Amino acid sequence: MTILIVDDDSSIVGALRLLLTSEGLASHACASPREAIEAVGRESFDVALVDLNYLDDTTSGKEGLALVRELKAIAPHLPVIAMTGWGTIGVAVEAMREGAVDFLEKPWDNHRLLNVIRTQMRLQATDRRARRLEAENEALREEGGQAGIVWRSPAMGQLLDIATRVARSDMPVLVTGENGTGKSLLAHFIHERSSRAEGPFVAVNMGALAETTFESEMFGHTKGAYTDAKADRVGRVELAEGGTLFLDEIANLAMPQQAKILRLLEERVYERLGSSNARHADVRFISATNADLDALIAERSFRQDLLYRLNGVTLHMPALRERREDIPLLADAFLKRARTRYASPATRFSAAAERALLAYAWPGNIREMQHVIERSVLLAQGEAIGDGDLQLGGTLSSGAHDDIDGLTLEEVEDWFIRRTLAQHSGNANLAAKALGISRSALYRRLGRQEPT
16 A cells, blocks of 8 residues: 655655554655656555645645646546645635545644545545456456356366366466367366455456457556547456456467566566556466467467466366267256247257267367257257257267268268368368368358358
């Protein structure tokens, strides 16, 4: 907690600093309005004690009133307490009109001065929490809610056992795995079992951040930092204070931004855009990717030193085809959620639908399953969802059966393409290359529109 003192009388400054020190409060003194403006541009303060009269004009309070106005313009959330030895009701009212939160006359009463400061510090802390909560809620509204992990398989049991042990430390965690496997759910699992569980969990899709807005999104900005910056903005790092910052799709981060994240991880400090005031980041870092980071490092598109900082512990999320015991549980969970949302009569899967769910390769993993189940709930005409409602196209898991007798040429082609996709972790480019066709042709044969 630091109090800014602005007064050109050294004896006043000395008395104030001695009083504040005795109460365990740090202070920073400035002898002129210009020094104060520069200090607020560099550092963060909890309260400002501002004299209204200086050498150029010792009676009217104009210099001090102008300073109050400037301070509120560059630091709108900073509580300013006006002080003067020439106090009048008129000057006091004018100071409050310019943005001061209270007014003290010299010589001050120590008890009253300390009460005013403590009150403003409490209000400031409450205001900060409210602003952070508002920004956090907005981020959650944008990203959507999260569901818990559903599992029965030994592979998931072993992974969650390790994750529980890792959660007890603040060590950075790197979660790897194919698209749609639930890496963000594992990050939530770790956060909820950590000492930071009462703090916020803030997720950032690093691949979705434009380079032009990266610093503002991650670190926040001050009013006037750029043309459209009409107010201070709280960044994702500040939102995660005391909690967990989840850096999703970390491999998609451009090299210039990788350097900024590396500094954040190494030094635990950052600055808001438009400010040189360094802030400490009290956060736990979890990152995730579906990419081969070692290959990207070899291609010089990912920093090796950043990988070293990210992977204190690496946890691999298995693909759905590697945890088939969980398919019935997941399907039932998605069914219950979807039937409530869509007011559907469907309550269960037919035996044929259950066999189809288990036989399918699930190249899109859990995310694909969720979409398939939601669609089938909409299509179902009765209590039981049939295999036709799933619209899986007869695609079977690699290894589910090697005998393709009885399938049409179109079904064989569809099965083979999907198996190749599964073998390449859902990567359409690699699957198309292995099949000797273009990516567009691959999507065309699957009856899908190629993503843009």
